[in-house]
Amino acid sequence: xxxxxxxxxxxxxxxxxxxxxxxxxxxxxxxxxxxxxxxxxxxxxxxxxxxxxxxxxxxxxxxxxxxxxxxxxxxxxxxxxxxxxxxxxxxxxxxxxxxxxxxxxxxxxxxxxxxxxxxxxxxxxxxxxxxxxxxxxxxxxxxxxxxxxxxxxxxxxxxxxxxxxxxxxxxxxxxxxxxxxxxxxxxxxxxxxxxxxxxxxxxxxxxxxxxxxxxxxxxxxxxxxxxxxxxxxxxxxxxxxxxxxxxxxxxxxx
Amino acid sequence: xxxxxxxxxxxxxxxxxxxxxxxxxxxxxxxxxxxxxxxxxxxxxxxxxxxxxxxxxxxxxxxxxxxxxxxxxxxxxxxxxxxxxxxxxxxxxxxxxxxxxxxxxxxxxxxxxxxxxxxxxxxxxxxxxxxxxxxxxxxxxxxxxxxxxxxxxxxxxxxxxxxxxxx
Numbered sequence: 001x002x003x004x005x006x007x008x009x010x011x012x013x014x015x016x017x018x019x020x021x022x023x024x025x026x027x028x029x030x031x032x033x034x035x036x037x038x039x040x041x042x043x044x045x046x047x048x049x050x051x052x053x054x055x056x057x058x059x060x061x062x063x064x065x066x067x068x069x070x071x072x073x074x075x076x077x078x079x080x081x082x083x084x085x086x087x088x089x090x091x092x093x094x095x096x097x098x099x100x101x102x103x104x105x106x107x108x109x110x111x112x113x114x115x116x117x118x119x120x121x122x123x124x125x126x127x128x129x130x131x132x133x134x135x136x137x138x139x140x141x142x143x144x145x146x147x148x149x150x151x152x153x154x155x156x157x158x159x160x161x162x163x164x165x166x167x168x169x170x171x172x173x174x175x176x177x178x179x180x181x182x183x184x185x186x187x188x189x190x191x192x193x194x195x196x197x198x199x200x201x202x203x204x205x206x207x208x209x210x211x212x213x214x215x216x217x218x219x220x221x222x223x224x225x226x227x228x229x230x231x232x233x234x235x236x237x238x239x240x241x242x243x244x245x246x247x248x249x250x251x252x253x254x
Numbered sequence: 255x256x257x258x259x260x261x262x263x264x265x266x267x268x269x270x271x272x273x274x275x276x277x278x279x280x281x282x283x284x285x286x287x288x289x290x291x292x293x294x295x296x297x298x299x300x301x302x303x304x305x306x307x308x309x310x311x312x313x314x315x316x317x318x319x320x321x322x323x324x325x326x327x328x329x330x331x332x333x334x335x336x337x338x339x340x341x342x343x344x345x346x347x348x349x350x351x352x353x354x355x356x357x358x359x360x361x362x363x364x365x366x367x368x369x370x371x372x373x374x375x376x377x378x379x380x381x382x383x384x385x386x387x388x389x390x391x392x393x394x395x396x397x398x399x400x401x402x403x404x405x406x407x408x409x410x411x412x413x414x415x416x417x418x419x420x421x
Contacts, residue, residue, distance in 0.1 A: 133334045136327065137304075181327050 008235035010035030013087040015080065017041040017070055017127055018097030020049040022196035023146065026222035027094055027229050028052055032061035034230065039083045041068045041097065041127070070097045070123030073130075080130035090134045092233045095124045096146040098164075100198055102157040113160050120164035124171060132179070141184040144232045145172050146225075149192040149248045165190070169244050176242030185241035189228045192248025194220040215250025284381075290314075290407045293340070293414075297407050300339045304331040312403050315384065319399045329398070332406065342413035355379065368392045380405065 014031050018024040019040025029052070032038045038056075042049040042065060049065045056063035066079040084090055099119045101112040124145055135141030147168045154162025169188055176186040193199050193210055202210065203219065211217055228247045231237050298312040305312075305322050318324040324332075333344050354362040355375050362372040368391070376397065377388055382404040 133330070136331050137334050137338070178327070181325065182331070 006235075007034055007230065007233075009092075009230070009233060012036045012091040012233075013083065013089050014038045014092035014094065014233070015041065015083055015090060015127070015131065016094040016096055017068075017123065018043075019065070020045040020052055022198055023191065023194060023222045023225045024094075024096040025052050026226040027096060028063060029056065030223065030226040030230050031092070031094075031233065032056045032063045033059070035061075036092065036233075037062040037087055039064045039066055041066050041070065041079060043067070043069050043097070070126055071118045073126040076123075076126040077130040080127065080134075084134050089138055090131050091138075091141060093128060093131045093135075093141070093143045094146070094229055094233070095127055095144070095168075097123050098146060098148075098198075100158075100161050102161065102201070104157055105159045108160060116160040117164050117167075120161070121167045121171070124168055128175070132184075135179070135184045136182050139182050139184075141179075141182075142233050142237070143175065143179075143184065143186040144229050145186070145188045146229075147172070147188040147190040147244060149190055149246060149251045151188075151190055151244070153251060172244065173242045180241060185232070185237065187232045187237070187240060187242065188244040189225060189232065190244050190246045190248065191225045192220055192246070192251040194222055194225055196222060213252045214248070215252065218249065220247060220249055285408045285411045289411045290382075290404060293407050293410045294403070296339055297336065297403060297410055300335045301332050301403055301406065304328055304335050314404045314407070315382075315402050317387065317399060318401050318403070326398075329401075336406065336410055340410055340414065342410065342417055344409055344413050363394050366394050368394060368397070376400075382408065 009031060012031075012035075014036045016024055016028050016031070016038060017040075019028040019038075020042035024040065025048075028038050028040045038061070040049060040052060040063065044067075046067070049067070053063050053065050066082065068075050068079045070076055080090070097119060099116050101108070101116050103112055128143060131141075131143070135143075145168050148161070148165040150158050150162040151165030151169045154166075169190070172186050172188045179186060192214065193203065195203075199219075211219075225247050228245050232240065232245070294314060298309050301312050301318075302309040305318075305324060305328055307322055311322060313321075316322060318328075336342070337344055354372065357371060357375055361369060362375065363369060368376065370390075373388055373390060373392065376392075377383075377385065380400055383400050383402060387400055
């Protein structure tokens with residue numbers, strides 16, 4: 001079989017949560033550049049979301065946005081239905097929205113725990129539950145969850161975040177089993193330390209220690225994560241499901 | 255013949271896919287044969303699409319699981335498609351629990367087997383299903399094996415009534 005360079009993403013309808021900044025923005029931009037019809041979900045970064053949409057549109061891409069707090073299941077269902085209503089289908093879901101609230105366990109307050117778990121785990125449930133019916137009827141779909149190296153190798157102060165990402169990995173594997181009969185694939189991309197606002201504090205505080213554990217001795221860039229998502233969303237990954245793909249420069253545990 | 259994996263997991267899954275509104279739904283004024291036949295052609299077409307079978311095979315009284323090899327995900331698929339086709343909302347949730355009606359759980363089933371009282375309850379709840387299919391002992395997890403296209407026609411008629419209350 002001849003290999004071609006057509007990802008098959010042109011015209012595909014995608015939702016990317018947490019799409020206004022960081023890794024999410026890079027994913028939105030890459031999928032849109034490939035010709036996908038992308039709707040980004042954002043919670044409160046109105047200006048950033050507008051900027052992403054405007055930039056993509058001026059480049060001729062098809063990008064829209066919905067202001068949704070992924071912790072709110074009704075809001076998620078309504079936003080997903082609006083996308084499906086407008087576009088007629090949903091081919092790709094990228095669950096990217098995530099929060100960190102690092103602290104030592106004993107010093108964490110209730111909100112540090114609930115905010116991270118409700119967003120990173122609850123949000124994945126809420127959006128995916130709303131999207132899956134459309135994919136089941138279509139007998140096709142690609143779900144890509146953004147996990148983290150912390151899901152397997154959590155560090156100090158990351159119990160909440162590590163637990164949430166471990167849950168995302170487990171969710172991914174179980175949902176892959178459930179949806180395989182409908183040819184829907186479910187995979188994770190697990191980034192290491194990527195140059196985003198979210199990881200700024202970690203890089204500032206423990207940069208040298210962190211870098212010493214990365215085989216490639218540098219941080220990742222948002223687009224390097226986006227390429228893995230691109231692969232999993234493309235037709236090249238039709239035979240990949242239930243996997244967690246690390247994009248972490250070779251991260252070693254302490 | 256596809257051998258289906260059949261266990262309690264299924265029943266749990268099933269339970270979660272429906273909700274309490276179902277019982278209200280199914281115990282309203284009885285659905286007439288005319289009402290069923292009015293929706294049946296479209297229901298059959300929709301179910302054939304979901305199951306990937308010929309529409310002629312979707313007989314009104316065929317067991318979806320025994321006769322048409324439906325699996326749990328197919329039931330969800332059928333519900334989603336029926337909702338779209340008929341522009342209705344079909345409640346999801348605890349069908350088996352609701353089939354129980356007012357019977358306490360302990361009287362409906364014992365160790366996963368439906369009791370005699372429970373069987374009577376089921377027969378009236380799923381009145382469209384031929385009596386000989388209610389084989390005893392029946393496992394709770396096997397209740398969905400009883401469902402037929404007619405069960406879903408009733409569901410659609412009830413949902414239509416909900417959407418357009420009788421004048």
